[in-house]
Amino acid sequence: MIDINRVLYALDAQQTEILLIETDKEKQLKYAQRDLNGMLQRDQSSLLQRLPPNSRCGARPTEDQDIFSSTIVPFTQRWQSHQEARDWAKETLRDIPTFAVDGSQITPNNEISWMVGLVQIGWYENQHTLQGQYEKQSDVRLLTPQSFKQREDRPAYIGDVLVNWQRFKGEVAQLIGYMEANADRTPKPLCFYDGSFLLSFVQHLLPSLQQAYVEDMQSLLKTSQKTGIPIVGYIDSSYANDVACMLSKLFNYGPTNLKDTALFETQMDWGDRTHFFQCARDDNVPNEYYQDVYFTFLKTTSDHPPARVEIPKWVYESGEHERVLDLVRAECVVGVGYPYVIETADATAVLTSEDRHRFYKLLQTYANKNKLNFRISRKAISKRQRRS
Numbered sequence: 001m002i003d004i005n006r007v008l009y010a011l012d013a014q015q016t017e018i019l020l021i022e023t024d025k026e027k028q029l030k031y032a033q034r035d036l037n038g039m040l041q042r043d044q045s046s047l048l049q050r051l052p053p054n055s056r057c058g059a060r061p062t063e064d065q066d067i068f069s070s071t072i073v074p075f076t077q078r079w080q081s082h083q084e085a086r087d088w089a090k091e092t093l094r095d096i097p098t099f100a101v102d103g104s105q106i107t108p109n110n111e112i113s114w115m116v117g118l119v120q121i122g123w124y125e126n127q128h129t130l131q132g133q134y135e136k137q138s139d140v141r142l143l144t145p146q147s148f149k150q151r152e153d154r155p156a157y158i159g160d161v162l163v164n165w166q167r168f169k170g171e172v173a174q175l176i177g178y179m180e181a182n183a184d185r186t187p188k189p190l191c192f193y194d195g196s197f198l199l200s201f202v203q204h205l206l207p208s209l210q211q212a213y214v215e216d217m218q219s220l221l222k223t224s225q226k227t228g229i230p231i232v233g234y235i236d237s238s239y240a241n242d243v244a245c246m247l248s249k250l251f252n253y254g255p256t257n258l259k260d261t262a263l264f265e266t267q268m269d270w271g272d273r274t275h276f277f278q279c280a281r282d283d284n285v286p287n288e289y290y291q292d293v294y295f296t297f298l299k300t301t302s303d304h305p306p307a308r309v310e311i312p313k314w315v316y317e318s319g320e321h322e323r324v325l326d327l328v329r330a331e332c333v334v335g336v337g338y339p340y341v342i343e344t345a346d347a348t349a350v351l352t353s354e355d356r357h358r359f360y361k362l363l364q365t366y367a368n369k370n371k372l373n374f375r376i377s378r379k380a381i382s383k384r385q386r387r388s
Contacts, residue, residue: 058245075271122349
């Protein structure tokens with residue numbers, strides 16, 4: 001159990017440092033918001049001239065720069081009650097299928113003697129018909145000791161890294177399979193990917209695995225364009241600073257720790273969005289495809305920072321982005337601030353700590369039946385007994 005008094009004492013001891021950090025953030029934010037407003041005095045062409053064509057400058061302005069007089073694009077629809085909002089969402093989504101995939105995993109650990117993992121992929125499609133048709137399914141993949149075995153042609157992967165890769169691969173494969181199967185459907189569905197299309201996290205992985213991640217993400221975006229089915233990358237709590245980096249390049253100040261959401265959140269009402277920006281993130285990932293990703297920030301709750309919403313470039317250039325954002329807003333009305341379709345896919349896929357213990361028990365039963373050597377650590381059993 002946490003010792004509250006000791007935590008409070010530690011906070012008091014670090015108060016000066018905390019205040020200095022917050023003061024510095026406020027100062028940076030003030031200057032960045034000033035420069036953001038200064039952008040509005042310039043057109044897209046002049047801004048792009050100040051950003052070298054092939055530089056990784058965080059983000060690039062789009063045609064929105066010339067269309068809208070403010071960085072915040074207001075959502076003009078307003079309601080008098082939650083029921084009115086739900087009615088609008090229902091009508092907006094009517095007969096438009098929405099589809100989302102999510103995954104969950106159990107990674108190998110030293111609580112058991114076998115090096116095994118489990119990945120569960122869950123998906124949910126809501127057709128939004130009057131009949132209430134939907135599909136909710138899941139699938140599992142068992143990673144056996146052979147999956148983690150070191151070979152001469154490949155360094156051994158750390159257990160959780162390989163399991164995470166299999167989860168990502170399974171999610172992407174399910175989305176690609178759905179889009180290909182529904183390419184001729186009218187009206188076109190809207191797919192949701194729970195996360196960013198930008199894979200900055202893989203820069204810490206082996207080059208071969210980095211490339212595998214990037215190739216799968218490129219396949220996902222290309223399939224979206226080939227089938228004409230829009231896909232949204234939805235990031236509920238974004239820590240990205242791509243726009244802040246762009247501002248630092250445009251107005252010649254040093255590196256910034258500001259998050260993009262801080263630039264916009266105090267200026268936005270529910271449903272408002274920012275300009276769209278073209279991705280130009282500076283990281284160590286083979287990221288030639290980043291330029292094919294556009295993003296905006298969308299206010300989907302009244303009391304939290306805006307969500308980051310990413311779309312393929314083709315969706316923006318086709319003029320479909322406003323319709324797509326209305327569908328995202330409608331899903332967030334149904335899900336009370338978070339897309340209901342993603343929420344349901346997550347609930348379908350999630351593996352809890354109880355599931356992990358059931359998995360271990362199943363392995364034990366299987367081992368006993370087949371006279372195999374399998375052991376659960378005494379510590380794990382003890383912890384389980386204490387907490388039950």
